Amino acid sequence: MRRLVSETDRVVKALLMGSLVALFVLIALFLNTGVAASFEGWAYSESTEHMSPLLTSTAKAVTHLGDVLPVTLVCLLFLVIPPLRRRYALPVIVTTVFAASLNALLKLAFMRPRPDILSLIIETDFSFPSGHAMINMALYGMVIILVWRSSQSRWKKITITAVLAVLVAAIGLTRVYLGVHYITDVIAGWCLGFAIALGVILAYDEIRRRSDNKDYQRSQRA
16 A cells, blocks of 8 residues: 555656646746746736835845845755654755756756846846746755655644745745846746755655665565
């Protein structure tokens, strides 16, 4: 029964990962079309409708939570705190590094210019997909996956998921408000970021399963 549940879990993760990658590809295909432009214009108008100095300051503070330094510090926490290192460090760090590397390659591949609108912060690289959205979704998406499989407290799992989901959403949406990303950049980043987290956990589980099988076979021969 446990093996059947485990196999079903792997299939669900693989299907969800494939769906997210497909959605990313679909968004990429519609870049620079009338459909995408209309949606992007609407999203920017909605996000800036109540623009104010206070809201701008808040958006800047939130968006900087997704910068390289905070993300690096979070990863370091998983390395230096023993309980986190044993349970989470390897998949979290692999996921984050892979997401950051792939994002840099995709930006060079698509070479999409930043929005030609009021930019409230300075960004100099390309726009698609959003690195803040993609990398933070990969990092915190992996944390959520690991919390759900390791914690016995339903309240703890729901609370951590809600907090991290709000954080990832806020970081992504502030990129639109601040004028440095189109909404399609952000959605595509979210899709690919969580797909990466799913892919890494599937690979991690498979490696552990094969390692456990080898250890069992050795013990049987001993």
